[in-house]
Amino acid sequence: MIFSLKRFKKVVFSLTIIFLLQSCGDDNEYVDITEDNFPDLTERLYAGGKTTIFSNTSNGYSTPAPNLSGSELSRHLEGDIDFESIFVTAPANINSGLGPIFNNSSCISCHPRDGRAAHPQNIQARSGLLLRTSLPGNGSNENPITVNGFGLQIQNQAIFNFQPEAEYTVQYQEIAEKLADGTIVYLRKPIFNVTNTYIPFPENALLSPRIAPPVFGLGLLELISDTDLINSQDINDSNGDGISGKLNYVWNPLTQQTEIGKFGWKANTPNLLIQCAAAYVEDMGITNSVFPFETGHDQSNGNDHLNDDAELSDEILHNAVFYTRTLAVPAPRNINDKDVKKGAKLFADLQCATCHTPKQQTGFSEISALSFQTFYPYTDQLLHDMGEGLADNRPDFLANGREWKTRPLWGIGLTFVVNNHTHFLHDGRARNITEAILWHGGEAENAKQNFKKLSKEDREALLKFINSL
Amino acid sequence: MKNYLVKSVALAMTAFTIASCSDNDEPTVDPVETATLKEAVTNTSNNIIINTYSNLNQKAAALHTAVTQLSTSLTLENLTKAKNAWMETRVYWEQSEGFLYGPVDTEGIDPAMDTWPVDVTAMNDILNSSSPITVATLENNNEARGFHLIEFLLWGENGTKTVDQLTPRQLELLKAAAQDLHNNTQKLHNGWIASAGNFVDNFINPSPNAYPSYTVVLEEITEGLIIIADEVANGKIEDPLNSEGSTPNAELEESRFSNNSKTDFIDNMRSIQNIYLGTANGVGNGKGLSTLVAAKNPTLDAKIKNAISDAIMGLDAIPGTFSNAIFNNRNQVKAAQVKVNTLHTVLQAELKPFVVNNLK
Numbered sequence: 001m002i003f004s005l006k007r008f009k010k011v012v013f014s015l016t017i018i019f020l021l022q023s024c025g026d027d028n029e030y031v032d033i034t035e036d037n038f039p040d041l042t043e044r045l046y047a048g049g050k051t052t053i054f055s056n057t058s059n060g061y062s063t064p065a066p067n068l069s070g071s072e073l074s075r076h077l078e079g080d081i082d083f084e085s086i087f088v089t090a091p092a093n094i095n096s097g098l099g100p101i102f103n104n105s106s107c108i109s110c111h112p113r114d115g116r117a118a119h120p121q122n123i124q125a126r127s128g129l130l131l132r133t134s135l136p137g138n139g140s141n142e143n144p145i146t147v148n149g150f151g152l153q154i155q156n157q158a159i160f161n162f163q164p165e166a167e168y169t170v171q172y173q174e175i176a177e178k179l180a181d182g183t184i185v186y187l188r189k190p191i192f193n194v195t196n197t198y199i200p201f202p203e204n205a206l207l208s209p210r211i212a213p214p215v216f217g218l219g220l221l222e223l224i225s226d227t228d229l230i231n232s233q234d235i236n237d238s239n240g241d242g243i244s245g246k247l248n249y250v251w252n253p254l255t256q257q258t259e260i261g262k263f264g265w266k267a268n269t270p271n272l273l274i275q276c277a278a279a280y281v282e283d284m285g286i287t288n289s290v291f292p293f294e295t296g297h298d299q300s301n302g303n304d305h306l307n308d309d310a311e312l313s314d315e316i317l318h319n320a321v322f323y324t325r326t327l328a329v330p331a332p333r334n335i336n337d338k339d340v341k342k343g344a345k346l347f348a349d350l351q352c353a354t355c356h357t358p359k360q361q362t363g364f365s366e367i368s369a370l371s372f373q374t375f376y377p378y379t380d381q382l383l384h385d386m387g388e389g390l391a392d393n394r395p396d397f398l399a400n401g402r403e404w405k406t407r408p409l410w411g412i413g414l415t416f417v418v419n420n421h422t423h424f425l426h427d428g429r430a431r432n433i434t435e436a437i438l439w440h441g442g443e444a445e446n447a448k449q450n451f452k453k454l455s456k457e458d459r460e461a462l463l464k465f466i467n468s469l
Numbered sequence: 470m471k472n473y474l475v476k477s478v479a480l481a482m483t484a485f486t487i488a489s490c491s492d493n494d495e496p497t498v499d500p501v502e503t504a505t506l507k508e509a510v511t512n513t514s515n516n517i518i519i520n521t522y523s524n525l526n527q528k529a530a531a532l533h534t535a536v537t538q539l540s541t542s543l544t545l546e547n548l549t550k551a552k553n554a555w556m557e558t559r560v561y562w563e564q565s566e567g568f569l570y571g572p573v574d575t576e577g578i579d580p581a582m583d584t585w586p587v588d589v590t591a592m593n594d595i596l597n598s599s600s601p602i603t604v605a606t607l608e609n610n611n612e613a614r615g616f617h618l619i620e621f622l623l624w625g626e627n628g629t630k631t632v633d634q635l636t637p638r639q640l641e642l643l644k645a646a647a648q649d650l651h652n653n654t655q656k657l658h659n660g661w662i663a664s665a666g667n668f669v670d671n672f673i674n675p676s677p678n679a680y681p682s683y684t685v686v687l688e689e690i691t692e693g694l695i696i697i698a699d700e701v702a703n704g705k706i707e708d709p710l711n712s713e714g715s716t717p718n719a720e721l722e723e724s725r726f727s728n729n730s731k732t733d734f735i736d737n738m739r740s741i742q743n744i745y746l747g748t749a750n751g752v753g754n755g756k757g758l759s760t761l762v763a764a765k766n767p768t769l770d771a772k773i774k775n776a777i778s779d780a781i782m783g784l785d786a787i788p789g790t791f792s793n794a795i796f797n798n799r800n801q802v803k804a805a806q807v808k809v810n811t812l813h814t815v816l817q818a819e820l821k822p823f824v825v826n827n828l829k
Contacts, residue, residue: 420668
């Protein structure tokens, strides 16, 4: 009796609120918040399907999927060693071939604890941030156009006796955002450039910063079917929600054809094999069967004149790829917490979930652990116009200078414990989740404005939900 | 074996001296019977983790001094002193590998101090160039710095380095590398202490945005132990013992120039022991995981303590050098590996669930 009375009161109360809000205009229609319509998050507990682990610690991103078979686990562990291997100057008996020009010397040094690199404190030192480059326009496969003498990526490190392509520089602009409750949030916008280039750098060349993201759960994302991806596109915004969403189509150098882009900040890479092989050659200077030439082989500063290519065995390449496919996904925490559930409701009502789509599924995989899994990455894997503030103004296949691929949000709440920072977005400019949200623009402008209108209490509930992931 | 015992006694005495000079917690001999989670975490953080880094930092400073002395006066005695200073520094580094979380990882200090393998080509290119060798040279050549570069220069690739083989350029590199190592041990210590980087606050004062509870901190601490046990058994021992199937390959051994690998492995086990017992070399009040486990499950506590001792004894029982043993005493190496794996299993399959389920 008492229970139902309370329940009744609450319904009346919420109806009153809705009425009041509606009478003030439809800006605030999302504030229909009662416990009754909080989503049940139970089904999202297994964020990685059967690859989910329950962890609150700094190993939350680095654990093998618990459902790997014995032989899969062995392979994963071999890949783990390869992912951590530090390369050295050739010739060497072990891990030979670093550089001559490179950005870093191991996979793990850019993806610390399989997680997210921080925005660099010292822009000239090695870090998990690099700059891509290209000339304006697109090539015959819609590809970015290489800059003579620099390629598509600026290697700012070199082995002894070699000169890097350039040093990086960065300057910051401060931007203030005022929230409805009067809180002012200061954002920093990093503006990157290059200096001390080994040959003159073309004035019209474009630059785009990229920070190394976490690498768990990637095998699941890779296995979302093309049909599902194609069906979720809304290129011309035919449903009129202000949000389009399109796939990138990119060149696969192995199959020699155009395929759906799935990885990279602009989805410019078709799969994890190409992603890893490109990272070996471009980031570390390790040639491999997919990319058998040193990144600077036709440059005065980048040819080691050794006949040691490919420097990486296919076994190691494939083990590293396998490793990135089979890391466990950490489960969300506190899914029954009232604020978390309220935050989940707000997340949907504010239209965050329109792009950060909670649910995805895989099809068949030869890796049985990944087959037919329902999982909760909070991404649609599509490109969206994110506005001028985030624009890099550098096209990358079909992604224009304002478009970025929706980042998955799973595991985001463990960032601090794993990586001891909370830097987000493609260049790590955001120093916390609030800043990251406030950088959203373009198709996400409405969602951002709705966020700014939230009361402090609701804002904290939303953040609590995001941090529960 | 004898040599090892002598070294342990010397270390224990050093630790005692340090402990008696500080007004931190008194060294405890009696077993502690109870501890709150907070007390266990606080003691483990301040008296084991930070104290190990403090010792490491002091020993790295001494190594820098010894190397500087060697470069001023090239004598066999000074070379021996420098080698000993390296080994003494190495003790605390290996004793810190049971807690490879926090600044050592997030500040990129591990790869700067303990990068492996040594980039011999880069090292030779640096030595053969005419530019001055400074700390900055090493910071720009991350693979040619740290413990193993210093080890390579002091012992030589075959462990047979003589004083007259040390060139002026090698001494210049040694000095820069020892200074660089000390810079990094200082950075590591600073990263943890309350008066600087204050990582310790994450452990001692749980908060929703970091470790939400002492239980989670203890889970992190336990995982650190599991990780190093796994690394010793299935990486540090397994790789050189069974490279490419079952062929040994001494080049995959971590401290092969100095023949210090066995000691490295034992100190890794001591790292586990120090954390588990909440006391190390006479420092720490004994409030640690062991106290918490013993209060609810004395059988498990005894099992873990025995597994740690067994692993140490097994490693110590490997005859001669590790480089030799992987070829000529494979069974003893395998027996030690089994004991480290047994320890790994009990930590993983019993201690971790205990921490997660019983320590609230």
